Structures are given as structure tokens and as C-alpha cells.
Amino acid sequence: MFKEAKERIEKLKKLINKYRYEYHVLDALSISEAALDSLKKELFDLEEQFPDLVTPDSPTQRVGGQPLKEFKKIRHDKPMLSLNDAFSKEDVYDWLERAQNYLGRKIEPDFYGNLKMDGLAMELIYKDGVLIHGVTRGDGATGEDVTNNLKTIESIPLKLEEARDITVRGEVFLTKKEFERINKELAQAGKQIYSNPRNLAAGTIRQLDPKITAHRKLNFYAYDILEPEKYKTHSEVRQALKKLGFAINEHGETFNSFGQVFEFHKRWEKERSGLPYEIDGVFLALNNNEVYNQLGVIGKAPRGAIAYKFSPKEATTMIENIKVQVGRTGTLTPVAVLKPVEVGGVRITHATLHNFDQIQRLELKMGDTVVVSRAGDVIPQVTRVLKELRTGKEKIFRMPERCPIDNSEVIKDGAIYRCSNPGCGARLREALQHFVSRSAFDIRGLGIKIIDRFIDEGLISDAADIFELEESDIAGLERFGEKSAENIVREINEKKKVSLARFIYSL
Numbered sequence: 001m002f003k004e005a006k007e008r009i010e011k012l013k014k015l016i017n018k019y020r021y022e023y024h025v026l027d028a029l030s031i032s033e034a035a036l037d038s039l040k041k042e043l044f045d046l047e048e049q050f051p052d053l054v055t056p057d058s059p060t061q062r063v064g065g066q067p068l069k070e071f072k073k074i075r076h077d078k079p080m081l082s083l084n085d086a087f088s089k090e091d092v093y094d095w096l097e098r099a100q101n102y103l104g105r106k107i108e109p110d111f112y113g114n115l116k117m118d119g120l121a122m123e124l125i126y127k128d129g130v131l132i133h134g135v136t137r138g139d140g141a142t143g144e145d146v147t148n149n150l151k152t153i154e155s156i157p158l159k160l161e162e163a164r165d166i167t168v169r170g171e172v173f174l175t176k177k178e179f180e181r182i183n184k185e186l187a188q189a190g191k192q193i194y195s196n197p198r199n200l201a202a203g204t205i206r207q208l209d210p211k212i213t214a215h216r217k218l219n220f221y222a223y224d225i226l227e228p229e230k231y232k233t234h235s236e237v238r239q240a241l242k243k244l245g246f247a248i249n250e251h252g253e254t255f256n257s258f259g260q261v262f263e264f265h266k267r268w269e270k271e272r273s274g275l276p277y278e279i280d281g282v283f284l285a286l287n288n289n290e291v292y293n294q295l296g297v298i299g300k301a302p303r304g305a306i307a308y309k310f311s312p313k314e315a316t317t318m319i320e321n322i323k324v325q326v327g328r329t330g331t332l333t334p335v336a337v338l339k340p341v342e343v344g345g346v347r348i349t350h351a352t353l354h355n356f357d358q359i360q361r362l363e364l365k366m367g368d369t370v371v372v373s374r375a376g377d378v379i380p381q382v383t384r385v386l387k388e389l390r391t392g393k394e395k396i397f398r399m400p401e402r403c404p405i406d407n408s409e410v411i412k413d414g415a416i417y418r419c420s421n422p423g424c425g426a427r428l429r430e431a432l433q434h435f436v437s438r439s440a441f442d443i444r445g446l447g448i449k450i451i452d453r454f455i456d457e458g459l460i461s462d463a464a465d466i467f468e469l470e471e472s473d474i475a476g477l478e479r480f481g482e483k484s485a486e487n488i489v490r491e492i493n494e495k496k497k498v499s500l501a502r503f504i505y506s507l
Contacts, residue, residue: 004391005050009058011389012043016059029199031384033280034312035371038341039386041085042316048098060084060299070208071144077167078226080121080137082300083283083307087342089262092284095306099286099295102303112234112287113264114252116307117221118198118278119173120205122150124222126168129160136205140300146205152214155221155247168246170222174201175276178217197278219277222246233287254287261308269310269345281309314373315348316386317341319366322353322397325458326405326428330419334359334397335458336370336382340472344374347472351380352458356399357415363387365394404461428462429455435463440506441498445491453477463506466492 019036022029029036040059047054054060086092100107123143125133134150135143150156153172160166174182179197186193194200204216222241231237238248251268255261265282272279285305286292295303321337334353341348351372353359362385364370371384401410403419405428411420432451436443446454446466454460459473469492474485498506 005046006053009046009053013058015388032314034314035316037085038316073142074135074145075142079140081302084301086306086308099303109256110287111255112285114249114283115279116281116283117171117173118280119171120201122172124168126166129163131158148210149205149213152210153218153220155219157245160244167226168222169224170220172218172220173277182216221249234285265308281307284308311342311345313344314371315341315343316371319368322366324404325461327456330424332417343372346475348380351382355415366397367394435506441495443495445488
């Protein structure tokens, strides 16, 4: 296990560093941010499990990319850290447990949460109350001096009411409305448009001509002052920033239980579309600054805070197996059996591969690490293979020559593989319909239309598969919600035990 983990960690580090360079330096990421986050989370978890394998060059030990050459470099007095990610309630529980283990004592539940802006971290340095430097995060130790561009942002005060030396940190971002306006102008001018507001904000803040930056109307929310010893809590820091004249995100709240934290996260995941700016999760920290500071830093991140991300529309996972599903018309469809992963708020264990041509096009093998996408709340699909993570143990998949249902010959019809017996799929359908009928297992929630859907989506290929269905398998289907999935699985579980007579009849 140690040897396999070491090999996996090395491959993950190399691939993540490649994508991080694209993201932070080139502003041209060739993989989705959600999929990159998924890879980083896997690396973090592996290093937690095998701490002896953590090396100084690991992506978990650094913050951002290299500073660009066009701007003067400024070294941060105190490193600008990043945050480790959490994607589930279990991850949040684990975060607090790690903090408690580090301190060797229980930590009282006193949390501060706010919306996590999808923008660029920035540092503002004031001398005698006057803004003298605005610096990007850069590599965490050294950033780019973009003061002239930051001075075009109306929400950044050029002079404070108090003549004091102070360093403030916050987030530069673009509103959705401004993002659409700028992209429209770029398209009309025949120029390349940006894929998201974060990338456009990054490109804007690095413009050598401040007039271009001024035209794009960036925004800024402050979130920290580099003198935490003056304030007892995170919430006090936010209010102090407001008094100094900085715009802050007004949605911050304090919590005294994880239940309140999860409710806050759930609420904003539902309501984020109504916000004027993009968010990708919530910021969560221990509110008490004394405890927060005692916890210090691990790698590139503070122990006392995390980014509790919203469920991604894409994630990375592994293909554990590929099974062949026979549909109602006798069509054979390969279905990927996945290492469970959460995508779009649903735990995913299967993904359709459509047909054998798609497997060949993706050059997919059993054991591969893949990107799984679930857009528009439909059944997830494998969209990409990360070949850089192969170990050599992956296996080539071949379509069967005989039908797995009735052993008839399989024939190829264009891109489609089909059982040569025209009645094959219909017999499977009738057999399953009989199995759940009132005189058999009496699973009334599984009507013929639902059985047809489950067959076509590759969730069931025989009666035994019915009892392995999970809520997440069903909730991931279009027109099925969490409630209907819960009802179906509950009824199946209630009917697992039947009389011997019913069992024999069902077979």
C-alpha cells in the first residue's frame, strides 16, 4: 500500500503542478477548476494518510503560481496563505478533529462563516493611512505590484480616516453583469472571450494599461487585517474593516454548532444564483483568534480555517470496473462502475459510457482515473481520462461476444452492439416486472416505467441489482429528486425479507 501511495502521490503532484501553472500563471486552465480541486483533495488525503511522503515540492505545501515578469515584485511581510478544501460534512468534521488533535484538547464550537468569493486574493499596504502598494498573492511569499490597477477600483479607499500603518487583505472580483458586458465587447471586437469572471478579473488586474482596468469596473471586499492580536474574533475583524471604510461581504455569520454551519452552506448553495457575483463555497474558520493563531499553519494553509466548497459539477475518480447493460431493445451498453464520488450534490457510483466507440475515443481502460461530469442534473458521464496517472496495471475493456442475459451471439450494428435474439431485452424487462409484482416481492414503487428507466441507465441488469440501489444512484437521474429516491430505496429495503413462497414465485 505504501509503494502504491507513493507512486500515486508523485503522479498527482506532477499533474497538479502542470494545471496550477496553467491556472495561476497563464490564466488558461485546460481542465475544470472543480476537477482540479478534486485532484488536490485526493493528494491532501493521501498525504494525511502517509505523512512521511509529504515533500517540500508538494502542491499542498505552496500557495500560488510564479509572479509574472511584467510587474515589480514585492515580498509579503507575512505569507499569503491559501485554504484547504472540504467537499462534504465528513470533511468538515475531519477538519475540526485534526485541529483538536494538534492542540491536544477539545475546541468549543464557535465558528465564523462567510461566502467564499471566486476572485483574486490581494494585499493592500497603507502608510500613514495612504495606499502605497497593492500586491497580488503571487507564490504566497512574493507578489506582483499592481497598485495603479487597484487604484481604479472604487471600493478600495486610497486614504483612510486614520493616519496609521496597516496591511489589509481581501478579494478582487467582477460582478456577473460586468463579466457579461466585457465579454460581449470582446466578442464584438473579434477578441477572445473569458470562460468565467475569475479568469477575466485575473486578466484585468494584470493589464499594463490602467485605463483598461478602469473600464472593466472591478470590485473589492476586504476580509483581514494583519494585526489579529488587536481583535478577539474573526467577526470583530470584519467590523473593524467596515469602520475603516472598506467594503466587506455582509453575509458573514457566527455559529455554535455544525448543524448551523451545514444549514448556512446548504442555503447559499441554493441561493447563490441570485447573488450578483460568483461564489464557489463558504469560508469557515474558528472564530476565536487566540485558538486560530495557536493552530498555526500546515503547508500552505491555516489549520484554523477551510474552504467548504459547494458540490462540483465535475470531479475525478477511478473506474473500478465496466459492466455491460442490456436494454429493452437488446442493445448492449457499457456502464462504468466508479469509486464513489460526490458530483452535483449526489454520490455517484455509476456513469454511462454510451457505446464502445466512446470507450475507444476516450482510450478508456479499467483502473483509469477519469473526470466525471454531471451537468443539468442528469446521469453522470465520463468526459476525460487522465492518462498521466496510469500505473500500467489498467486493463483494456472488450465488448462480449455473447449476450450476458441469454448467451446469444452479439452482433455489431454501426456503433451499436446488439443481442441477436430480438426478444432478449423484453424478456429481461418482463422478468423484473414479475419479480417486483404483488404476488412476488411486492415492490410497488418500481412500476414498469421506472424499471425501464433503470434498465436503460444501467442501474439494474438482474433482480439482485435492485437490492443494491442507493438513493444517490436514483437522485442523479433526470426527473428524479431526493424524495422520490428516498421513497424507492426505503420500500426496497422494507421488502428484502419475504416468505419462502413469495421468493420461489418471484424466481
